[in-house]
Amino acid sequence: MSDGHDDARGAAVAPAPDVAWGAEVERQLERGARRGEHARAGLLETVAELTLSIRAALELMVLRGVATRDEVAEGYRAQRAKMKEDAARQQLGLGLNLDPGDKYGARENLLDCAARLPLCKGVCCFMEQALQEDDLAEGVVRWDHLRPYWIRHRKDGGCFHLGPHGCKIFDNRPRICRVYTCELDGRVWLDFAGRVPNSEAIEQLLAAAASGEEPTE
Numbered sequence: 001m002s003d004g005h006d007d008a009r010g011a012a013v014a015p016a017p018d019v020a021w022g023a024e025v026e027r028q029l030e031r032g033a034r035r036g037e038h039a040r041a042g043l044l045e046t047v048a049e050l051t052l053s054i055r056a057a058l059e060l061m062v063l064r065g066v067a068t069r070d071e072v073a074e075g076y077r078a079q080r081a082k083m084k085e086d087a088a089r090q091q092l093g094l095g096l097n098l099d100p101g102d103k104y105g106a107r108e109n110l111l112d113c114a115a116r117l118p119l120c121k122g123v124c125c126f127m128e129q130a131l132q133e134d135d136l137a138e139g140v141v142r143w144d145h146l147r148p149y150w151i152r153h154r155k156d157g158g159c160f161h162l163g164p165h166g167c168k169i170f171d172n173r174p175r176i177c178r179v180y181t182c183e184l185d186g187r188v189w190l191d192f193a194g195r196v197p198n199s200e201a202i203e204q205l206l207a208a209a210a211s212g213e214e215p216t217e
């Protein structure tokens with residue numbers, strides 16, 4: 001058995017990959033990332049409480065005549081706009097689907113996907129999908145370690161679980177994959193009933209997925 005050194009003819013022999021070790025490293029990474037994200041969630045809660053306290057203090061300032069209500073309202077609008085931006089950024093950063101629904105009980109979309117694939121190019125499997133806690137516990141669906149808990153993508157932008165004949169984890173696919181319907185998604189169809197795809201938007205989505213760009217609405 002080779003130990004990774006040269007064989008009898010002098011040619012280098014690559015060591016066999018240690019699958020068990022790799023799986024353990026992945027498990028540790030997953031645990032570490034989940035712990036970090038839970039800590040971050042706690043921090044966000046604390047920040048929200050602080051925000052409420054500050055608002056209460058501002059209200060008191062108005063009551064005591066330190067600032068007018070208009071001045072406070074203007075400051076509030078400015079801060080709110082900033083918070084919305086921050087929230088959007090956090091949503092992109094943390095892909096955890098907080099929908100409590102059981103994916104196995106979800107009402108699934110019944111689209112004629114096979115017939116539409118030449119038109120839609122299966123673009124839904126190139127989109128970002130946020131996983132649920134149950135997916136993480138189940139451990140079948142893979143997520144991107146650099147961007148928890150978005151589903152993992154291949155280098156070409158396709159879902160890690162997308163095979164030549166469709167979804168390789170069909171029975172365990174995430175909830176969003178079950179319930180998503182492109183019927184009203186203007187990025188996919190200009191006219192769903194008339195089977196007119198939004199080819200330009202589809203190409204943009206495929207290109208963005210392949211380039212690893214963050215998703216945009």
Ligand code: SF4
Nearest residue numbers: 113116120122124182
């Ligand atoms: S984009 Fe729509 S029609 Fe095409 S595979 Fe996805 S769900 Fe089916």
Ligand code: SF4
Nearest residue numbers: 125159161162167177
């Ligand atoms: S899990 Fe399956 S259905 Fe969902 S995006 Fe990946 S390949 Fe598509």
